Amino acid sequence: DGGITQSPKYLFRKEGQNVTLSCEQNLNHDAMYWYRQDPGQGLRLIYYSQIVNDFQKGDIAEGYSVSREKKESFPLTVTSAQKNPTAFYLCASGQGTYEQYFGPGTRLTVT
Amino acid sequence: EDQVTQSPEALRLQEGESSSLNCSYTVSGLRGLFWYRQDPGKGPEFLFTLYSAGEEKEKERLKATLTKKESFLHITAPKPEDSATYLCAVQGAGNNRKLIWGLGTSLAVNP
Numbered sequence: 001d002g003g004i005t006q007s008p009k010y011l012f013r014k015e016g017q018n019v020t021l022s023c024e025q026n027l028n029h030d031a032m033y034w035y036r037q038d039p040g041q042g043l044r045l046i047y048y049s050q051i052v053n054d055f056q057k058g059d060i061a062e063g064y065s066v067s068r069e070k071k072e073s074f075p076l077t078v079t080s081a082q083k084n085p086t087a088f089y090l091c092a093s094g095q096g097t098y099e100q101y102f103g104p105g106t107r108l109t110v111t
Numbered sequence: 112e113d114q115v116t117q118s119p120e121a122l123r124l125q126e127g128e129s130s131s132l133n134c135s136y137t138v139s140g141l142r143g144l145f146w147y148r149q150d151p152g153k154g155p156e157f158l159f160t161l162y163s164a165g166e167e168k169e170k171e172r173l174k175a176t177l178t179k180k181e182s183f184l185h186i187t188a189p190k191p192e193d194s195a196t197y198l199c200a201v202q203g204a205g206n207n208r209k210l211i212w213g214l215g216t217s218l219a220v221n222p
Contacts, residue, residue, distance in 0.1 A: 004154075031208060043155075043198070043212040050208065058209070090154050098143045098202045100210065102154035 003027070004103035006091050011108045013085075021076045021106045023091035032074035033092040033100060036060065043090070049074055078108065085110045113138045113203050117213035124189055124220050132184040132197055132216045140204025144182050146175050147198040149215070155198055158184075189220045 004025045013019045025032065034046040045058030049068040063082025068074055074093075078085045088107050092100040114137045124130055136144065143162050147155035159168045161177040168175050172193065174185040184197055196217045200210040 006154075040214070042214045043200075043210075045209060048209070056207075088152075092154075094208070098208060098210075099145050099157055099160050101157055102147075105152070105154045107152070 004091060004093055004101060006089075006103035006106050008106060009104065011106055013108070013110050015110055016080045017110075018077055018079050019085075019108065019110075021078065021089055021091075021108070023074045023076065023103060024072055025074075025091075025093040025103075026072060027093055027095070027101065028071070029093035029095040029101075030071070031094045031100075032068070033094070034058075034064075034066065034074070034076045035090040035092065037088045037090055037105075046076065078110075113201070113211045115199055115201055115211050115213035117197075117199050117216050119216060120214070121217040122219070124186075124218070126190055126220055126222050127188050129185070129187045129189070131186070132218070134182040134184070134199030134213055135180060136182070136199075136201045136211075138201045138203035138211065142202040142204060144177055145200045145202070145210065146182070146184055147200070149196045149198055151196075158197075186218070189218075191220045191222050194218055194220045 007022045031050045033048040035043045047066040049055035065077045090105045091103045094100040116135045118133045146158040149155040159175040164179045172187050176183045196215040198215045199213040
């Protein structure tokens with residue numbers, strides 16, 4: 001059963017703590033993406049990776065970090081430097097014809 | 112600058128009342144235009160990709176069309192389960208696989 005999994009669905013952290021969001025895909029896609037979605041702002045690209053061991057900053061990379069050690073995995077770390085980390089985080093993957101397929105999302109709340 | 116504008120922001124229909132959602136875009140060298148459906152608290156679900164003006168695609172009660180400046184998502188005889196936010200995105204020649212996203216149209220279909 002192919003798809004993208006994100007875990008956990010809900011995540012709660014205290015201010016000042018780093019937190020890592022998981023994203024795994026078994027679609028054999030080369031490219032993977034991380035987005036942040038806030039009410040009224042649409043999808044904003046954080047980081048993307050087109051190939052293993054390579055990634056690029058998106059439009060709002062400050063306060064985030066990623067790694068791409070395996071084709072299937074693209075974890076996102078939200079660091080304490082991110083000023084407004086509370087949001088809905090979406091991971092996606094894609095291949096070839098550019099459409100992206102999304103996971104179910106992780107809702108992060110930082111207090 | 113590449114840009115996507117969706118209208119209306121919100122639409123309320125009676126069951127069976129057909130209508131259309133609009134996605135206007137400005138992009139250098141359109142590579143593809145994508146429609147997604149998003150239910151509350153979930154990741155976007157891919158619906159269609161359109162590549163060139165004049166192209167049309169259909170799925171159940173949905174039909175997507177594309178011109179050189181805009182795309183329409185026509186909903187024929189909608190049902191309450193069609194209620195969702197519909198997102199539009201474009202990929203241009205210079206965007207390096209990055210998608211430019213609209214803010215979406217929130218559709219509510221009343222029984």
